[in-house]
Amino acid sequence: xxxxxxxxxxxxxxxxxxxxxxxxxxxxxxxxxxxxxxxxxxxxxxxxxxxxxxxxxxxxxxxxxxxxxxxxxxxxxxxxxxxxxxxxxxxxxxxxxxxxxxxxxxxxxxxxxxxxxxxxxxxxxxxxxxxxxxxxxxxxxxxxxxxxxxxxxxxxxxxxxxxxxxxxxxxxxxxxxxxxxxxxxxxxxxxxxxxxxxxxxxxxxxxxxxxxxxxxxxxxxxxxxxxxxxxxxxxxxxxxxxxxxxxxxxxxxxxxxxxxxxxxxxxxxxxxxxxxxxxxxxxxxxxxxxxxxxxxxxxxxxxxxxxxxxxxxxxxxxxxxxxxxxxxxxxxxxxxxxxxxxxxxxxxxxxxxxxxxxxxxxxxxxxxxxxxxxxxxxxxxxxxxxxxxxxxxxxxxxxx
Amino acid sequence: xxxxxxxxxxxxxxxxxxxxxxxxxxxxxxxxxxxxxxxxxxxxxxxxxxxxxxxxxxxxxxxxxxxxxxxxxxxxxxxxxxxxxxxxxxxxxxxxxxxxxxxxxxxxxxxxxxxxxxxxxxxxxxxxxxxxxxxxxxxxxxxxxxxxxxxxxxxxxxxxxxxxxxxxxxxxxxxxxxxxxxxxxxxxxxxxxxxxxxxxxxxxxx
Numbered sequence: 165x166x167x168x169x170x171x172x173x174x175x176x177x178x179x180x181x182x183x184x185x186x187x188x189x190x191x192x193x194x195x196x197x198x199x200x201x202x203x204x205x206x207x208x209x210x211x212x213x214x215x216x217x218x219x220x221x222x223x224x225x226x227x228x229x230x231x232x233x234x235x236x237x238x239x240x241x242x243x244x245x246x247x248x249x250x251x252x253x254x255x256x257x258x259x260x261x262x263x264x265x266x267x268x269x270x271x272x273x274x275x276x277x278x279x280x281x282x283x284x285x286x287x288x289x290x291x292x293x294x295x296x297x298x299x300x301x302x303x304x305x306x307x308x309x310x311x312x313x314x315x316x317x318x319x320x321x322x323x324x325x326x327x328x329x330x331x332x333x334x335x336x337x338x339x340x341x342x343x344x345x346x347x348x349x350x351x352x353x354x355x356x357x358x359x360x361x362x363x364x365x366x367x368x369x370x371x372x373x374x375x376x377x378x379x380x381x382x383x384x385x386x387x388x389x390x391x392x393x394x395x396x397x398x399x400x401x402x403x404x405x406x407x408x409x410x411x412x413x414x415x416x417x418x419x420x421x422x423x424x425x426x427x428x429x430x431x432x433x434x435x436x437x438x439x440x441x442x443x444x445x446x447x448x449x450x451x452x453x454x455x456x457x458x459x460x461x462x463x464x465x466x467x468x469x470x471x472x473x474x475x476x477x478x479x480x481x482x483x484x485x486x487x488x489x490x491x492x493x494x495x496x497x498x499x500x501x502x503x504x505x506x507x508x509x510x511x512x513x514x515x516x517x518x519x520x521x522x523x524x525x526x527x528x529x530x531x532x533x534x535x536x537x538x539x540x541x542x543x544x545x546x547x548x549x550x551x552x553x554x555x556x557x558x559x560x561x562x563x564x
Numbered sequence: 565x566x567x568x569x570x571x572x573x574x575x576x577x578x579x580x581x582x583x584x585x586x587x588x589x590x591x592x593x594x595x596x597x598x599x600x601x602x603x604x605x606x607x608x609x610x611x612x613x614x615x616x617x618x619x620x621x622x623x624x625x626x627x628x629x630x631x632x633x634x635x636x637x638x639x640x641x642x643x644x645x646x647x648x649x650x651x652x653x654x655x656x657x658x659x660x661x662x663x664x665x666x667x668x669x670x671x672x673x674x675x676x677x678x679x680x681x682x683x684x685x686x687x688x689x690x691x692x693x694x695x696x697x698x699x700x701x702x703x704x705x706x707x708x709x710x711x712x713x714x715x716x717x718x719x720x721x722x723x724x725x726x727x728x729x730x731x732x733x734x735x736x737x738x739x740x741x742x743x744x745x746x747x748x749x750x751x752x753x754x755x756x757x758x759x760x761x762x763x764x765x766x767x768x769x770x
Binding site (some may be wrong): 220221222223307308309310311314317318321324325328329332374375376378381382384385387388407408409411412413416417434437438439440441442444445447448452456470473474476477491493496498500501502508509510512513514516517522524525528529531532535536539 | 582585586587588589590593594603606607610611612613614615617618621631632635672673676677679680683684686687688690691740743744745746747749750751752753754755756757758760762763765766767
């Protein structure tokens with residue numbers, strides 16, 4: 165039983181005078197609202213108030229924890245709020261910094277100045293009365309040099325990177341590395357060849373995101389390989405883009421490819437041209453180009469959103485052979501449905517290595533496979549342990 | 565030097581971005597936000613390149629009276645009108661720019677988006693033809709999900725929504741997660757290739 169409840173109980177056993185006094189008091193101040201104010205006993209204060217510098221952060225934050233008042237949920241059960249008070253001196257003055265609902269046991273104060281000592285009190289209110297905890301010990305916030313909550317990520321990244329670097333070094337040493345066949349990439353030659361035979365253009369759409377997205381970079385790597393083929397076959401290439409920086413980079417990529425294949429004269433800046441930054445404006449522009457130019461082969465390689473199906477269905481309607489590749493899971497079904505070949509997720513990132521057959525790039529893909537094998541093993545082990553009720557293992561993989 | 569300097573910058577910036585993920589302390593911890601701000605500023609300035617390219621290509625098309633040059637006139641006219649009204653009278657509600665934006669641009673953009681409904685229907689028609697076993701499975705699961713998502717399906721049989729939920733939560737989620745794991749590994753691998761200078765597409769290839 166809470167202290168408040170015990171005190172209330174003792175109050176009721178004081179004999180006959182108290183009920184009489186209470187009756188007179190009621191007669192004197194007869195008002196329903198006043199009846200509530202009769203609760204003059206404050207709730208029991210929160211216990212074990214602890215303040216500490218929030219770990220693994222950039223500073224400017226102190227965390228408070230406490231044990232609930234015995235009248236919160238139990239006892240009198242009338243706690244309505246916890247009030248957090250803060251002062252820079254133990255004796256005060258304490259200022260209210262926030263109010264939390266009943267049941268709260270933790271608060272993160274993100275308004276602190278690093279290096280300044282603070283004292284905290286936690287008050288509890290039942291709507292009428294308030295009781296305060298004793299002040300906490302002095303505490304100040306400071307920034308940390310390492311986020312230990314991300315240690316697992318560091319280890320995972322390190323192991324994966326080690327695997328990739330190991331396979332890259334093996335590939336450089338001349339070891340033969342097996343990479344499974346990717347139908348979509350084997351069809352690149354066929355698609356460009358078809359356009360050459362038909363005397364029509366090849367379109368390359370590098371997605372709608374900017375160069376800060378890794379999918380765009382992966383797409384541009386494929387563009388380099390496609391441009392080499394179009395230069396060799398003497399096929400016309402057109403690359404409409406929706407980002408200015410992508411336009412500049414794609415021009416460099418195509419120019420380099422034409423130079424490498426020995427046809428620098430076939431290159432001109434108009435191969436890569438800007439349409440608009442607007443998503444549906446871009447889709448409309450590319451659709452118009454498709455309908456007018458009727459390309460024989462279309463590549464969609466990069467990041468796409470809702471415009472994916474608008475583009476791919478228009479490409480289908482003009483009879484082009486279409487090869488798509490994206491790491492946007494929500495757009496993959498659309499490309500798989502409307503295109504002849506689709507590079508699913510990781511295949512997009514493997515494409516440039518696969519097409520160029522550059523040993524170091526192939527080595528990185530083998531390293532990626534090693535990472536996949538490790539993850540599969542961990543997933544299997546996690547499933548078994550969770551099924552057996554051992555939950556600690558999965559906690560090792562949580563991040564913040 | 566034309567290659568070495570950008571490669572060195574990529575290596576240093578790449579490593580700094582990896583380190584900042586694990587170090588919250590300033591000045592390392594806030595480098596991500598700082599670099600992102602720089603990127604936004606660079607991308608914003610780069611729009612000039614795009615607009616310049618647009619004017620050059622369509623200007624040439626009009627000059628040579630190429631097929632469809634009328635569209636180029638319309639495009640440059642639209643660009644000029646929006647720039648003049650936007651800079652000249654502002655973009656707040658009540659201005660010409662605001663009117664043109666809401667009564668020309670927004671409906672046209674919505675029209676393009678709305679086309680998606682028809683494209684989904686035509687693509688679904690092709691995808692759901694049971695040509696082989698995989699296509700047959702796709703057809704069955706698609707029909708079950710569709711019946712589970714519409715009121716008529718529930719009226720026909722109360723278990724359709726349950727089956728649809730199961731398909732979405734179990735096989736669909738499992739497939740999506742498998743793809744996501746592959747993508748995450750691909751991103752790490754590609755990033756490492758970029759940092760180590762093996763992947764050079766962002767520098768214009770080899």
